[in-house]
Amino acid sequence: MRTILSGICLFIATIAFAQRECASPAYIDQLKSVDPSFTAKINEIENFVRRQKTARELEQAAPNVIVIPVVVHVLYKTPAQNISDEQIKSQIDALNRDFRRRNADTSNTPVRFKSLAADVQIEFALATADPKGRATTGIVRKATSVTRWNSDDKIKFSSQGGDDAWDSRYYLNFWVGDLGTLLGYSSQPGTAAEKDGVVINYTAFGTINVNAPYNLGRTATHEVGHWLGLRHIWGESYCGDDFVDDTPKQGNFTTGCPNTFRSSCGNGEMGDMYMNYMDFTNDACMNLFTNGQKQRMLSFFKESGARNLLLSSKGLNKPWLAESPVEMPVKTAFKFYPNPTSGELILDFEYNADWIGKSVSIVNINGTVVSKNQINSKMQQLNLSQLAPGMYFIQAENGMQKLRAKFIKL
Ligand SMILES: [Zn+2]
Structure with a gap:
């Protein structure tokens, strides 16, 4: 019975994710269809990449590791x-x-591909400074009323x-x-800044x-590959071109986890590189990027x-802007003095400048207003020398707060 049950569970899981679904090529096609200039831009970028290869500049480049600052926007409707x-x-x-090719399963890379496998020398780190220079964890959490996202990019816009x-x-x-x-x-290099980035199912x-x-984080590895300009290994069409020389031509995508040699497109003894x-x-069956x-x-x-501009990002710097503006001196309550007074009374509204423009009344013990003045300064001065000796109240209202305080006129 237990075997049957787990068999059913496995079956359901298989239906839920019948096959790896990466919408990147369809997404890029969509961008091209709505923006005719995008295709030209992509072509221009391809020419740039080709020039780099011709110059053999890359082979000679110093092997520095590039660290890319990352921000993760978490959009949630359920906990x-x-x-x-x-x-x-x-x-x-x-x-x-x-x-960095530090994955434990590099041992699963077939012998014939081992010499092609690369430490890409790119690393990723959660940002420590946001675009304004404030401290950040590199994680932005936001509740949303949206139940389900798709590749229409709504997830990339607060207005939707x-x-x-963040500046991509x-x-x-x-x-x-x-x-x-x-x-x-994922987007690819050249995508409009506000849409540039990677969207992943939680x-x-x-x-x-x-x-x-x-379950090994390789959906993101794959999508970041697109974000860094890689195409699918089969080149998006039957035996298509992925613009990389050392990956064998391949007929189509590979699903599941094959463990036998496969070949297509006349790729001979190299065979398909389905573990790319x-x-x-x-996830458990992929384990390499190539040198190409x-x-x-x-x-x-x-x-x-x-x-290129990622190399001059300040996203991993120490934050350079204070998290909150310099705090005002703490004034917790309305003050007035001297009390008792022989005539002059100072009302201190420093704690809340909203009082300026409102009026303040002096009320006697019977509730009669004996004096009314507009507050026009944070340190309002009242001349009460005409008042008869006795107990009075200061009263004011600013829409948010009511103020009532007792004083003695000598
Ligand atoms: Zn993909």
Whole structure:
């Protein structure tokens, strides 16, 4: 019975995520269809990438590690969608393992591909300073009334229930929310700044509280690959071009977790590289980026490249702006003096300047107003020398507060 039950559960899980769903190519096609200039921009960027390769500049480049400041916008309607800091950090860790080839499963990379596998030398860190220089955890949490997001970008705009991007020239923006069966989608270099970033389903973000088979943070590894200009390994069409030389041509995407040699498009003894992060296999069955993919990603960081400004981001600096404005001296209550008074009374409204413009009344013990004055200074001076000796009240009202205090006229 137990076997049957777990079999059913597995079946249901399989239906929920029948196949890795990455909407990035469809998303880019959509951007191209609404903005005719976008295609030209993408082509221009491709020419730039090609020039970088021709110059052999990349091979000679100093092997510095690039650290990208990250902000994670968490959009939630249910408590489960408000994922924990721990889950978010588990995703950053997973990205760093995969991009630095420090993942434990590098051993699963087939021998024939081992020499192609790359430490991409890119790392990720939650931002410490926001675009204005204030301290941040790099995590923005926002309740929303939106039940389900899709690849229409609403999640990227506060005006549509989402959350506005931080300046994407200087930060990698992640948006995390409920995407239904969609795992995620990404922009690519050249996308308009306000839409530039990666959207990931909360059920596939990080390695904690996530659903197998997308439970190793590799949806984000894959989508960040797109964000850094990588295409799917099969080149988005049958035996298509992924613009990378060392990845074998491949007929189509691969699902699940194959464990046998496969070949297509006449790729011969190299076979399909279905364990590449840019295929559609399960998280547990992907384990490499290639040197060619690395060079393509790094080329965008070259001078005037589409990701170049990230190198001058202040997002990982110490915050340089105080978190709140310098506090005013604390004035907790209305003061007046001297009491008793022989004639002159000072009313101190320093604690709340809203009183200026309102009127203040002096009321006798019978409730009769004997004097009325407009407050025109934070230190209002009243001349009460004409009042008969006795007990009086100061009364004022400013719409928010009522003020009543007792004093003695000598
Ligand atoms: Zn994809």
